[in-house]
Amino acid sequence: MAFTLSPIGRIETPWATPAECPRNGRQAQPAPLCRVVMEAEYLPGLEGVEGFSHLLLLYWMHRAGVARLNFTPPFDTRRRGVFATRAPFRPNPIGLSVVAFEGFEAPGVLRVRYLDCVDGTPLLDIKPYLPSTDAEPGASMGWLAPHATPRQD
Ligand SMILES: C[S@@+](CC[C@H](N)C(=O)[O-])C[C@H]1O[C@@H](n2cnc3c(N)ncnc32)[C@H](O)[C@@H]1O
Structure with missing residues (x-):
């Protein structure tokens, strides 16, 4: 079975290449402001988003290259399976970030923080982050x- 995914928008960040990105969205301090720019046809789907402080963003790590199932992470000494990591080079290079939502800059342009992806990364989905069900302290x-990564916020 195969699927076709189409971006619903793109993510704008300060980082032009994977090497420039922070390893995770809370590593860069202070976390820079980023933007989610939606395709016009999906704007009606944003109705009601303004009440959420945090959102889940799912995106396609389009510059990840060939998947690797086992490897030694750069900050580790043992081989690990890709599904025990957050590495980008996965069979389906889907990235996930919990971002702080700081409102709309313009219709269909969301201001967010705590991203770790390359400028121009294709956006697949937005969901509200729900502390009542998503948080596992x-x-x-x-x-x-x-x-x-020590939490600063
Ligand atoms: C460790 S991954 C974590 C991605 C996401 N936050 C997650 O947990 O699914 C973050 C790294 O992926 C790489 N990366 C970010 N955006 C990418 C893209 N569009 N294509 C390929 N690699 C990307 C960068 O090296 C970045 O430091």
């Missing part, structure tokens, strides 16, 4: 525990 971080 007691979650464990597996092998990534020593590498957790």
Whole structure:
């Protein structure tokens, strides 16, 4: 089975290449302002978004290259499976970010922080972040525990 995905917009960030991006959206301090620019046809789908402080963005990491199923992460000494990482070079290079939503700059242009993706990354979906169901304060971080980014916000 194969799927066809079409972008609903694009993400504007300060980073032109993957190498320039922070490893995660909370690594760059202060987190720079980024923009989500929606395709005009999807603007009706934004009705009601203004009440949410945080959003989930799903995007296609279009410059990821060939998928790798096992590799040694740059900050680790052991091989790990790609599904135990947030690496971009996945069989389906879908990226996920919880972003702070700071309102609309213009119709269909959202101001957000805490992204880690390349300028021009295609946007696949937006969903409201729901602390009542999405947050797991007691979650464990597996092998990534020593590498957790300290929260500044
Ligand atoms: C570790 S991944 C995490 C992506 C997303 N926040 C997630 O958790 O699914 C972030 C890295 O992916 C790379 N990256 C960002 N945008 C990309 C894109 N459009 N294509 C390929 N690689 C990208 C950058 O090197 C960045 O530091």
